[in-house]
Amino acid sequence: MRLVHALIGKALAETIFVAVLGIAFYLAAFPPYFHGWGEVSARGIAGWVVDQSAPGSRVEVQLFVDGKFVASAAANQSRPDVVNSGWSKDEWHGYSFATPSLQAGAHEARVYALHASGGGKRQTLQLVGDPIKFLVDGNGKVH
Numbered sequence: 001m002r003l004v005h006a007l008i009g010k011a012l013a014e015t016i017f018v019a020v021l022g023i024a025f026y027l028a029a030f031p032p033y034f035h036g037w038g039e040v041s042a043r044g045i046a047g048w049v050v051d052q053s054a055p056g057s058r059v060e061v062q063l064f065v066d067g068k069f070v071a072s073a074a075a076n077q078s079r080p081d082v083v084n085s086g087w088s089k090d091e092w093h094g095y096s097f098a099t100p101s102l103q104a105g106a107h108e109a110r111v112y113a114l115h116a117s118g119g120g121k122r123q124t125l126q127l128v129g130d131p132i133k134f135l136v137d138g139n140g141k142v143h
Helices: 002-029 080-084
Strands: 034-041 044-051 059-065 068-075 092-097 105-117 122-127 132-136
Touching: 034 105, 034 132, 044 059, 044 080, 044 105, 059 092, 068 092
Parallel strands: none
Antiparallel strands: 034 044, 044 092, 059 068, 059 105, 105 122, 105 132
């Protein structure tokens, strides 16, 4: 009977250990620290992103439209609304991308924060805000 209890205790300890390792890896690779939002306008796709673990840092963002990489930029443009809403102590967390030339119809843009982990050996992308859905009319105007 002691052996059964010892084996059950060992199995529980191993399960807890593996769960802690999995959670630690997930948080290191996909941190929950990035907050932001994006929108589409006639000039392009713009928004903001803040790394809550390092609020003074500037985040590199990447734009994907319809699942294809379009561009990369630093979120370092002025966005006073970010300070006014309490997300950051400074306003330099904005980004903007020119809308690429697209065929008429419905499209979806996604902006991702680039996160380095493992001493810079790994990079992961975290979606910032929600996917941005927009339409391009026959004249190439974005709505």
